[in-house]
Amino acid sequence: MFMSTTHEYTSVTLEPTVDVEPIRSDTIGFYAMPVLANLNNTGDRIQTMVDQLGIPFVMSDLYAQRKRTVFGYTAKTANQVTGDIYRDMSLRRLDFVHEKLAAYNASTVVAMGDSLGVSAVQGMQLHGEFDQRFDALLLRDGWNLKPQIGKVRGLGRYAVYQIKDALFSSGDRTVHEYGYGEQDLEEADETSTIKKLVNVADTMRGPENRQNATTLAGRAAASGEAALNIVCLRQGLSGNQEDMQEFVWDLRKAYLHSSHMLPGHSKFRAEVVDGWHSDLLDPTRGARDVRNTLGLL
Numbered sequence: 001m002f003m004s005t006t007h008e009y010t011s012v013t014l015e016p017t018v019d020v021e022p023i024r025s026d027t028i029g030f031y032a033m034p035v036l037a038n039l040n041n042t043g044d045r046i047q048t049m050v051d052q053l054g055i056p057f058v059m060s061d062l063y064a065q066r067k068r069t070v071f072g073y074t075a076k077t078a079n080q081v082t083g084d085i086y087r088d089m090s091l092r093r094l095d096f097v098h099e100k101l102a103a104y105n106a107s108t109v110v111a112m113g114d115s116l117g118v119s120a121v122q123g124m125q126l127h128g129e130f131d132q133r134f135d136a137l138l139l140r141d142g143w144n145l146k147p148q149i150g151k152v153r154g155l156g157r158y159a160v161y162q163i164k165d166a167l168f169s170s171g172d173r174t175v176h177e178y179g180y181g182e183q184d185l186e187e188a189d190e191t192s193t194i195k196k197l198v199n200v201a202d203t204m205r206g207p208e209n210r211q212n213a214t215t216l217a218g219r220a221a222a223s224g225e226a227a228l229n230i231v232c233l234r235q236g237l238s239g240n241q242e243d244m245q246e247f248v249w250d251l252r253k254a255y256l257h258s259s260h261m262l263p264g265h266s267k268f269r270a271e272v273v274d275g276w277h278s279d280l281l282d283p284t285r286g287a288r289d290v291r292n293t294l295g296l297l
Contacts (some may be wrong), residue, residue, distance in 0.1 A: 031058070133225075217270070
C-alpha cells in the first residue's frame with residue numbers, strides 16, 4: 001500500500017497481496033471513492049477486490065469530502081456536475097489521477113465509479129483530451145433518475161433509503177481484514193457528516209449525470225473510445241425499476257444510433273441487476289463487474 005498526497009487530493013495505491021493470475025497483465029485500475037468513504041472504511045474492501053483481480057488499483061476521494069475548500073472553491077461549489085466549474089474540476093482530477101497512474105506505465109486503465117464516484121469519472125472522461133481518457137469505465141448506481149428535488153427533500157429521501165437498505169438488504173459481502181481500518185489518515189477532517197452530504201448533494205439531485213452517461217454511451221460506439229459498463233441496482237438509490245429500464249433503453253439507443261458505430265463492434269454494456277446501494281460494498285460483485293468491463297475490450 002502506497003499513500004501519497006498531491007494538491008488537494010490523497011491517493012492510495014493497492015497492490016495485490018496474493019499470488020493470483022492477473023485478469024490482464026497490462027492493466028491498472030482507478031477507483032473513485034463514494035460518499036463518506038475514506039481509507040479506513042474502504043481500504044479493506046478494495047484490497048479484497050484487488051486480490052481477486054490480480055491488478056493494482058489507485059484509490060482516491062476526488063470530491064475531497066474532508067475539506068471545506070477545494071482549489072479555492074467552497075466544497076459545495078467545487079462539487080458541481082455541470083458548467084465551467086465541473087470542467088475545471090474534472091481536468092484537475094484527471095491531472096492528479098494520471099500523475100499517480102504514470103508510475104505503472106500500463107497500457108490499459110479501467111476507471112471505476114460507485115455512487116458519488118460516477119459523476120467524477122464521467123466528468124474526467126467527458127472533458128479530458130483524447131490521450132487522457134480512460135480505456136474502460138465501470139459506473140454503478142450513481143444517477144438521479146427522478147425529477148430534480150430540493151436539497152432538504154433529497155437528504156430526506158437519502159436517509160429513508162438508508163434505513164430501508166439496512167433493514168432489507170442481506171448480501172453476503174466477504175471482506176478480508178488488512179488493517180486499513182486502523183491506518184492513520186493523513187489529512188484533517190474539516191467537515192461534519194451532515195456538511196459532507198450537503199456539499200455533494202447537487203451531484204445526485206438533477207438530470208446532469210444521466211445526460212452525461214448518455215453522451216458517453218454514444219461515444220462508446222466510436223473507434224478508440226472507452227468501453228462502457230453501466231450497472232443499475234434494482235433496489236438501488238437511483239430510482240425505481242421503470243426509471244432504470246428507461247435509462248438503460250436511452251443508453252442503448254445512444255450507443256446504437258451513433259454515426260461512428262462499427263459493424264460487429266461492441267464496447268458497451270448496460271443492465272439492471274438485483275441489489276441495494278450497500279451491495280456496492282461487496283468486493284466479489286465489484287471484481288465481477290470489473291471483469292465484465294474489461295471483457296468489452
